[in-house]
Every structure is written in structure tokens, then in C-alpha cells.
Amino acid sequence: MFRHVVMFTWIAGTTEEQKTELVTELSKLPGAIPEIRSYEIGADAGINPGNHEFVVVADFDSADDYIAYRDHPVHRDVIERAIRPIMASRAAVQYELQALGER
Amino acid sequence: MFRHVVMFTWIAGTTEEQKTELVTELSKLPGAIPEIRSYEIGADAGINPGNHEFVVVADFDSADDYIAYRDHPVHRDVIERAIRPIMASRAAVQYELQALGER
Numbered sequence: 001m002f003r004h005v006v007m008f009t010w011i012a013g014t015t016e017e018q019k020t021e022l023v024t025e026l027s028k029l030p031g032a033i034p035e036i037r038s039y040e041i042g043a044d045a046g047i048n049p050g051n052h053e054f055v056v057v058a059d060f061d062s063a064d065d066y067i068a069y070r071d072h073p074v075h076r077d078v079i080e081r082a083i084r085p086i087m088a089s090r091a092a093v094q095y096e097l098q099a100l101g102e103r
Numbered sequence: 104m105f106r107h108v109v110m111f112t113w114i115a116g117t118t119e120e121q122k123t124e125l126v127t128e129l130s131k132l133p134g135a136i137p138e139i140r141s142y143e144i145g146a147d148a149g150i151n152p153g154n155h156e157f158v159v160v161a162d163f164d165s166a167d168d169y170i171a172y173r174d175h176p177v178h179r180d181v182i183e184r185a186i187r188p189i190m191a192s193r194a195a196v197q198y199e200l201q202a203l204g205e206r
Contacts (some may be wrong), residue, residue, distance in 0.1 A: 002148075003143075003145065003160075005108060005110070005158050005160065007108070007110065007194050007195075007196050040106075040200055042106065042196065042198025042199065042200065043198060044196045044197060044198055045105075045166060045197045045198050045199065047166060047169070047170065047197050048173075048195065048197065050195075051194075051195050051196055051197070052194050052195065052196050053196070054196070055108050055196040055198060057106075057108065057160065063148060063150060066150070067150065070151075091110050091154075091155050091194035092110075092151065092153075092154050092155065093110050093145065093147045093154055093155050093156070093157070093158040094147060094148045094150050094151065094154070095145025095146060095147055095148050095158065096145060096148065097143055097145065
């Protein structure tokens with residue numbers, strides 16, 4: 001399994017409506033992009049200071065399938081309309097899953 | 104399920120030995136900290152420029168269990184010995200898991 005993890009911080013003045021709209025838009029991606037195996041999002045719980053504000057964890061069968069997602073026009077459209085206007089910073093890693101422990 | 108995701112970049116001059124040592128040290132955590140439900144690590148695959156270099160995705164039953172992990176002396180020891188000496192930057196999010204799609 002190949003995993004894509006990306007985190008964001010939002011610019012000052014980002015509204016709750018914009019954050020809700022982003023969740024709505026991202027929710028459409030698993031239905032639109034068949035390469036997605038698992039798609040999980042989350043807003044930071046506010047436990048630790050200095051955290052990023054939002055995360056996406058997406059799993060694919062292969063790096064090629066991740067690239068198909070990355071470059072998919074429906075995904076690019078969500079980035080342009082719902083992410084780029086509110087993005088302050090971004091941090092990402094893609095990697096082959098390596099589980100150290102599972103209970 | 105409550106998830107902790109953290110990414111790192113390493114300082115210039117970080118050696119392969121230091122990166123291997125970090126993986127070795129992190130591999131001990133699921134056995135040492137019973138609150139860990141799932142523990143996955145990965146080094147960036149090098150597909151996209153500007154990425155972070157390493158990620159940990161850890162799942163817990165609750166935010167309290169995450170905090171037990173965060174503050175566990177075995178974890179703090181790994182941070183001090185194997186992460187802090189090579190860390191350039193860090194990005195983290197903790198959140199309640201919200202799956203949008205699963206195939």
C-alpha cells in the first residue's frame with residue numbers, strides 16, 4: 001500500500017464556511033477517483049500548540065495510483081477552488097506503508 | 104479512533120546511520136507503550152519536491168491515550184536521543200479519524 005499524507009495551515013481570516021466547503025469538496029474525491037483505496041481527513045484537535053490545522057491521509061495500491069490521484073482533474077479543481085485560496089503552508093510525505101505495530 | 108500524524112525534515116548532514124537508528128528506536132515503541140493501537144512510519148518516496156522526509160502515523164483509542172504516548176518516558180527518550188539531534192522542522196496534527204471512503 002502506498003500512502004499520501006498532507007497537512008495544511010490556513011491563512012488568517014479563513015472562515016468556517018471555507019473549511020466546511022473544503023470538507024464537502026474533499027468528500028467527493030473517493031467517488032470521483034477510482035484509484036483511491038482509503039481517504040481520511042481531520043481537523044486538528046487543539047491539544048498541542050504549533051500544530052498544522054488539517055490533514056489528509058490517502059491510501060493507494062501503488063505510487064502510480066497516487067500520481068493518478070495527484071494529477072486527476074477533479075482533484076486539481078478542488079485544490080484550485082477550495083485549498084489554494086486559504087492555504088498558508090503545506091507539508092507532505094508519500095511512502096510505502098510500513099507497519100511497526102498493530103493491536 | 105484518535106490519530107497522531109507527525110512529519111519531519113532532517114538537518115543537513117544527517118547520516119543514513121542516524122535515520123536507521125531512528126527507525127530502530129521507533130520500532131520499540133509499540134512494544135513499550137500499550138496505548139498504541141497502530142504505528143506506521145515511512146520515509147518519503149521522493150516523488151514530489153519540497154516534501155517532508157519522514158512521517159509517523161499512530162492510532163489510539165482516545166485523545167487521552169495519545170497523551171499517554173506523547174508523555175511516555177520511553178517516547179520522550181527516543182525524541183531526545185534520536186529525533187532532536189537531527190530535526191530541522193516538524194509538522195503535526197492530532198484528530199478524530201473521519202473516513203470519507205474505503206474500498
